[in-house]
Amino acid sequence: MLLEVTLSGVTLGGMYALVAMGLTLQYGVARIMNLSYGELLIAAAFAALWFYSGLALSPLLGLLVVPPLAFALSYAIYRILLQPLVRRAKTRDALEVDSILATFGLLFVIQGVMLAAFGGAYYSYSFLSIPLHIAGATVAANRLLALVLAVVIGLGLYLALTRTRLGTAVRAVAVDPVAAQLVAIDVRTASALAFALGGALVAAAGVLVSMFLTFNANLGVVFTLKALVVVIMGGVGNLLGALIAGLVLGLVENYVAVFVDPGLTLAATYAIFLLVLLVRPQGLLGRSSR
Amino acid sequence: MLEVAHLSVQYGRHRAVDDVGLKVGAGEIVVVLGANGAGKSSVLKAVAGLQRPGTGTRVTLGARELVGLPAHAIVEAGLALVPEGRGIFGELTVRENLLLGAFARRARADEDRNRARVLALFPRLAERLEQTARTMSGGEQQMVAIGRALMSAPEFLLLDEPSLGLSPLLCGELFRALKRIRDDGISVLLVEQNAKRSLAIADRGYLIENGRVVGEGRAADLARDPAVQRAYLGGARQG
Numbered sequence: 001m002l003l004e005v006t007l008s009g010v011t012l013g014g015m016y017a018l019v020a021m022g023l024t025l026q027y028g029v030a031r032i033m034n035l036s037y038g039e040l041l042i043a044a045a046f047a048a049l050w051f052y053s054g055l056a057l058s059p060l061l062g063l064l065v066v067p068p069l070a071f072a073l074s075y076a077i078y079r080i081l082l083q084p085l086v087r088r089a090k091t092r093d094a095l096e097v098d099s100i101l102a103t104f105g106l107l108f109v110i111q112g113v114m115l116a117a118f119g120g121a122y123y124s125y126s127f128l129s130i131p132l133h134i135a136g137a138t139v140a141a142n143r144l145l146a147l148v149l150a151v152v153i154g155l156g157l158y159l160a161l162t163r164t165r166l167g168t169a170v171r172a173v174a175v176d177p178v179a180a181q182l183v184a185i186d187v188r189t190a191s192a193l194a195f196a197l198g199g200a201l202v203a204a205a206g207v208l209v210s211m212f213l214t215f216n217a218n219l220g221v222v223f224t225l226k227a228l229v230v231v232i233m234g235g236v237g238n239l240l241g242a243l244i245a246g247l248v249l250g251l252v253e254n255y256v257a258v259f260v261d262p263g264l265t266l267a268a269t270y271a272i273f274l275l276v277l278l279v280r281p282q283g284l285l286g287r288s289s290r
Numbered sequence: 291m292l293e294v295a296h297l298s299v300q301y302g303r304h305r306a307v308d309d310v311g312l313k314v315g316a317g318e319i320v321v322v323l324g325a326n327g328a329g330k331s332s333v334l335k336a337v338a339g340l341q342r343p344g345t346g347t348r349v350t351l352g353a354r355e356l357v358g359l360p361a362h363a364i365v366e367a368g369l370a371l372v373p374e375g376r377g378i379f380g381e382l383t384v385r386e387n388l389l390l391g392a393f394a395r396r397a398r399a400d401e402d403r404n405r406a407r408v409l410a411l412f413p414r415l416a417e418r419l420e421q422t423a424r425t426m427s428g429g430e431q432q433m434v435a436i437g438r439a440l441m442s443a444p445e446f447l448l449l450d451e452p453s454l455g456l457s458p459l460l461c462g463e464l465f466r467a468l469k470r471i472r473d474d475g476i477s478v479l480l481v482e483q484n485a486k487r488s489l490a491i492a493d494r495g496y497l498i499e500n501g502r503v504v505g506e507g508r509a510a511d512l513a514r515d516p517a518v519q520r521a522y523l524g525g526a527r528q529g
Contacts, residue, residue: 168386169393172379178340179377181361182370184394184442 003137005258006251011143011212013250014150015205019223020230020242021157022201028174028237029194032082033096035103038223039110040070040199044206045215046118052125059127063149063207067200074199078192081106086191107220114217124214146208153204157197158239170194174237202227229269233276235286245284248272291315292337292351292369292446292479298344299332299501306332307343308501314446314479319472321488321509322481323522324498330481331374333498334450338371339364351446365394370444374451376435380424384415387423387434391441400443407474408437411467429460433467440471447471449480453487465491485522489513497521 019041026034044066051062081102089095128142161167173180173190180187202223209215230249234241249269256268276284292314299307307329314320324330335341337349339361349356356364379387388408392401409416412433418426423434432452439447449468453461461484469491472478482488489495489509497505497518505518512518 165389165393168382168389172382172386172390175379175381176377179373179379180390181340182338182365182373182377183390183438184362184365184397185390186360186362 001137003135004139005254007134007137007139007147008143009251009254010247011147011150011250012254013247014147014154015209015246016226016230016250017243017246018150018154018205018208019202019227020234020246021154021239022198022205023227023231024198024234024237024239024242025170025194025201026198027231029170030078030082030191030198031086031092031095031177032078032099032103032195034195034198035100035224036106036110036220037103037198037202037227038220038225039107039114040074040220041202041206041209041223042215042217042220043110043114044070044203045210046114046123046217047203048207048210049123049125052127059207059211063204066207067204070203071196071200075192075196077106077199078195082195083188083192086188107224111217111220118217120216120218122214122216125210127211140212142211146211149208150205153201154243157201158243161239226269229273233273233283235283238283238285241283241285245276292477293349294333294337295348297333297336297347297349299329299336299341300344306501307336310498310501310503312479312496312503312506314477316445316477317472317475318494319468319478319480319492321485321492321495322479322498323483323485323488323495323512323518324481325483325521328498329501330498331450332501334371334373334448334479334481338369338373338448340371340373365442365444366396368396368443368445369448370439370442370446371448372432372435372439372450372452374454376431378423378431378434378438381422383420383422384426384434385419387438388415388419388441391438392443394442397441397443401441404441404443408440411440411470412437428455429457429463432456432460432464436467436471440476444476446477446479449478451482452480453482453484461487483522485518486513 023037026032026037047066048059048062051057052059082099085098085102086095089098128145130141131138132141132144161171169185170190173185173187177187230242230245234245249272252268252272253265257265295311297307297310298305310333322330322333332341336343336347339359343357347357351367351369354367356367359367379390388405392398392404397404414430415433415437423431426434452464456464465487468478480488489512492509495507495509495512496503
């Protein structure tokens with residue numbers, strides 16, 4: 001029982017971690033606080049659903065197609081909608097306020113389109129819902145697959161950001177955008193790419209989530225909030241922190257839901273969030289200064 | 291040849307730099323001397339593309355006009371700035387700082403050779419490649435900043451008060467390193483308050499007051515000039 005709950009908690013935590021890593025890229029590098037972030041996750045989930053039930057194609061194929069589309073869409077959103085805000089913002093705080101307002105509007109646009117297309121009903125599809133027996137525990141194959149894919153994507157991104165020159169350049173923009181220009185990094189382009197990459201990540205998470213969770217057109221904001229909580233808990237801009245915080249949150253939510261009361265899940269989420277903020281306001285792996 | 295003409299910088303109503311002209315020839319060390327707030331930093335920022343200069347400003351590197359280019363393109367053109375306060379990536383390691391120094395396309399071909407040169411120039415960095423830059427001492431951070439700038443294979447190296455906050459011992463080390471950089475074929479333009487040390491290694495110098503050039507000449511002549519001695523070399527202010 002404990003193992004089962006743990007495995008399913010880790011799966012959920014893996015999703016949170018992936019979503020938080022994407023938001024870290026958008027907020028930490030491109031400096032955009034994107035409130036429409038979770039909507040892209042739900043849009044990707046609907047796309048995967050359409051792939052599966054409409055076109056009879058595997059969601060795994062969706063995983064190859066949907067994130068690149070989300071990358072292109074996010075890139076366009078950044079260049080058209082957000083770059084003018086970046087250009088006119090005098091300070092980082094001003095950009096934050098502007099981007100919150102703009103993406104708040106975007107949230108309703110994307111949500112409205114999805115509501116018009118799918119209504120408010122809950123959707124799910126049955127893909128690989130085969131029970132697997134691991135060390136006495138029973139896990140659905142789709143959950144396990146989602147977890148494995150999340151680990152692969154998250155690890156791949158982490159290595160790309162820490163082991164390559166381009167990835168290091170992306171982190172450098174997050175650390176100091178002025179100094180980044182002095183080593184010939186085109187900060188505007190790097191920001192657009194980071195924003196787009198964040199969009200691709202959350203879309204990948206959306207496809208994975210759709211494999212084992214029911215979802216509806218209103219659920220985006222839940223994921224945006226979870227991503228925010230995880231990013232702040234892990235330490236803003238810290239990829240490893242987002243990973244750990246995401247796993248912790250997924251585990252705690254599942255433990256509370258199963259062993260205490262499902263109604264207290266959200267309360268538990270914000271209880272740990274508050275606890276972390278009280279004890280380490282800078283986040284689990286964040287730095288205290290700045 | 292780096293040539294700056296009619297450079298002006300305006301912050302709101304305040305004119306920080308007014309009609310400044312200066313030249314740095316190939317293989318030269320040129321120092322710009324001036325008190326705090328004289329406009330020295332603004333000159334370097336405008337040249338490096340971090341600060342938009344006023345109309346009429348001309349900055350040419352060889353035959354290339356630099357005014358209007360974004361800062362990252364100016365690095366590609368062959369000009370590297372070590373900014374005031376060093377501007378290193380504090381969260382990243384020394385190795386990563388140097389890796390990013392060679393982010394410019396112009397730097398890729400000679401990257402290994404340049405890294406070897408930087409590590410020979412600052413052996414301390416070779417011992418501390420995996421250290422997070424912000425945990426290093428001020429002198430070491432200055433080495434990272436200069437090393438990172440050299441990794442971009444510049445023709446011209448610009449430094450904004452590199453000796454600020456360094457002990458006299460480290461200062462000596464720094465200025466010796468600048469001389470070696472010049473001897474390696476990279477021209478150096480630095481702004482400084484430490485007149486004595488910088489004039490000792492420089493070929494030529496400019497004096498800036500209230501955003502205007504008020505004097506220029508060979509470094510040796512400037513060091514002997516009574517007016518310069520009074521303003522920049524006098525009394526207990528200089529070590």
